[in-house]
Amino acid sequence: xxxxxxxxxxxxxxxxxxxxQGFISDQVSKNNGDSETKMEDPTFPGSWPMTGKGNxxxxxxxxxxxxxxxxxxxxxxxxxxxxxxxxxxxEADYGSTGYVSFFSKETxxxxxxxxxxxxxxxxxxxxxxxxxxxxxxxxMRHAYVKVGNFTFGQTWTNLTFLETLPFIIDFAAGxxxxxxxxxxxxxxxxxNKHWMFGASIEYLENMGIENPNxxxxxxxxxxxxISLKFAYNKKDTKLFFGASAAQLNWTGGxxxxxxxxxxxxxxxxxxxxxxxxxxxxxxxxYGIGSGENILAFIGSNANAVLNQEGQLVAMKxxxxxVGYTHNxxxxxxSNLSYAYGWLMDIPDSRDPFALKAGGIxxxxxxxxxxxxxxxxxxxMRGSQRTANSSxxxxxxxxxxxxxxx
Numbered sequence: 177x178x179x180x181x182x183x184x185x186x187x188x189x190x191x192x193x194x195x196x197q198g199f200i201s202d203q204v205s206k207n208n209g210d211s212e213t214k215m216e217d218p219t220f221p222g223s224w225p226m227t228g229k230g231n232x233x234x235x236x237x238x239x240x241x242x243x244x245x246x247x248x249x250x251x252x253x254x255x256x257x258x259x260x261x262x263x264x265x266x267e268a269d270y271g272s273t274g275y276v277s278f279f280s281k282e283t284x285x286x287x288x289x290x291x292x293x294x295x296x297x298x299x300x301x302x303x304x305x306x307x308x309x310x311x312x313x314x315x316m317r318h319a320y321v322k323v324g325n326f327t328f329g330q331t332w333t334n335l336t337f338l339e340t341l342p343f344i345i346d347f348a349a350g351x352x353x354x355x356x357x358x359x360x361x362x363x364x365x366x367x368n369k370h371w372m373f374g375a376s377i378e379y380l381e382n383m384g385i386e387n388p389n390x391x392x393x394x395x396x397x398x399x400x401x402i403s404l405k406f407a408y409n410k411k412d413t414k415l416f417f418g419a420s421a422a423q424l425n426w427t428g429g430x431x432x433x434x435x436x437x438x439x440x441x442x443x444x445x446x447x448x449x450x451x452x453x454x455x456x457x458x459x460x461x462y463g464i465g466s467g468e469n470i471l472a473f474i475g476s477n478a479n480a481v482l483n484q485e486g487q488l489v490a491m492k493x494x495x496x497x498v499g500y501t502h503n504x505x506x507x508x509x510s511n512l513s514y515a516y517g518w519l520m521d522i523p524d525s526r527d528p529f530a531l532k533a534g535g536i537x538x539x540x541x542x543x544x545x546x547x548x549x550x551x552x553x554x555x556m557r558g559s560q561r562t563a564n565s566s567x568x569x570x571x572x573x574x575x576x577x578x579x580x581x
Contacts, residue, residue: 220290231291238285238303239580243345245277249570251558255279255307256348257572259472259517259534262560264568267529281306282347284317296324301331307347317357327362334362334376334403335418337445340459342499342511344538345554345576351472351536352495352515354443354461358401372407380422380439384468384479388525391482392432399423401439412449419443424465424480426488433486439465439479452503459497465490470517476531481523492520507545513538518561528564535559551577 217223223235245254250272252261263270286303299322306312320329332338336355343349362376383395405418422439445459463469467478470493480490495517503509518533540554554574561567 223288223290226289229291233290235288236285237288237581239283239578240280241282241576241578242280243278243282243347244575245279246274246573247277247570248274248572249568250274251570251572255281257346257536257556257558257570257574258348259351259536259558259560260476260531262534262558262568262570264529264560264562264566266564266566267568270568279312281308281312286318298323325363325365327360327364330357330359332356333358333360333378334374334405335420335441335443337416337418337443337459339414339447340416340445340457340497340499342455342457342501342513343509343540343542344511344513345540345552345574346538346556346572348471349513349538350497350515351513352497352517353459353471354441354463354469354495356469356471356474370408370410372409374403374405374407376403377401378403382468382474383424383426384477385424385426385482385488386477386480386526386530387482388527389482389484391428391484391486393426393428393434393482395424395426397423398425398427398436403441405443414447416443416445420466422466424488424490426482426486428486435482435486435488437465437480437488437490439463439490441466441469454503455501457497457499457501459495461493461495463493467491467493467517467519470495472515472517472534472536473519473531477527478519478531481526483523483525489521489523491522494518494520507543509542509544511538511540511542522563526563529562529566531560532563532565533561548580549578550580551575 215224217233220233223233226232226234250263250269254277263272282305284303284305289300291298301318301320303318304314304316306314308315318331320327320331333355341350358378360376360378364374366372378401380397380401385395401420401422403418403420408415420441423436424439425436426434428434441461441463443461447457449455465479467473480488483489497515500512514537516535522532536558538554538556540552542550542552544550556572559569
């Protein structure tokens with residue numbers, strides 16, 4: 177009897193042990209499966225969880241880009257095709273011979289960290305490239321935090337409608353695009369499934385004031401820029417409307433005269449997907465004292481002129497951009513862009529060789545033989561007319577290779 181009981185007990189223990197091993201193994205497999213599932217998030221492709229941080233995910237992105245330029249007319253900037261750098265009649269470098277330039281300074285890298293706290297999405301984004309004014313020093317492009325509908329930090333301005341740009345190889349792709357990057361506080365809210373509203377308070381870093389008489393003082397912001405926008409999105413149509421207001425200010429100090437004048441802007445843009453292969457886009461803006469907000473006019477003191485009496489004379493500005501994209505097939509595509517901008521009500525005291533008006537055309541052919549790798553060639557032609565009506569034309573060809581990750 178004892179032998180039978182011991183046999184039954186041993187059998188039950190062995191069976192229990194086998195069951196326990198099987199149960200534990202099954203649970204481990206399930207846990208591993210859950211872990212593998214959590215490693216990927218379809219709402220945040222390419223991200224992974226941060227160990228020990230709870231529900232926090234991160235992703236590293238960016239691209240490596242190499243550019244090869246042949247400039248035919250001696251444009252002053254060897255890395256981007258800007259209106260203001262085209263030599264005009266009367267300048268010493270007008271009629272210069274061409275040159276070649278190879279560089280990789282557009283290469284950029286970013287870090288994207290996201291989470292959700294009490295059903296509120298939170299994001300931190302930092303990005304930099306090597307496109308500094310001199311050399312290849314690393315510089316910050318974006319550094320912002322998003323909490324729900326709010327954005328805090330440096331990123332594209334509220335009225336920068338990047339969707340209206342086709343893909344352009346040249347770094348100065350958005351010649352007539354209104355906007356840029358600034359430090360800001362922004363609020364965005366979906367009104368319904370088609371309409372979105374956005375408002376921002378932004379730092380106006382560049383006053384864009386020309387001081388031809390070398391009066392005492394300095395241009396500095398005393399008030400932030402305020403902007404509003406509405407965006408409409410339905411099927412294959414996107415429309416953007418926006419306006420902003422700011423103050424241009426000159427502080428004369430103890431020996432100078434102080435002056436200020438308003439800066440006003442209105443912007444309209446859109447994108448239309450005609451069919452699977454064709455897309456058109458446009459962007460138009462008009463402003464008073466806001467020429468520096470047009471990308472092609474940045475750095476040309478295109479907002480206002482401080483006259484001899486110490487008064488700020490604001491210049492009016494207008495720019496228009498139209499773009500077209502055609503996808504030949506899955507690997508080949510072409511983009512066409514034309515941008516034009518000009519200043520009005522220019523005071524006689526403005527630098528005679530300062531940019532008054534100009535236009536630039538880009539046309540390219542892009543080939544993407546591999547998922548992450550693309551290459552292409554682009555032709556661009558630009559013109560500049562200065563305040564004294566001098567005129568210049570330039571042509572450039574640019575090739576690139578690009579690895580996105």
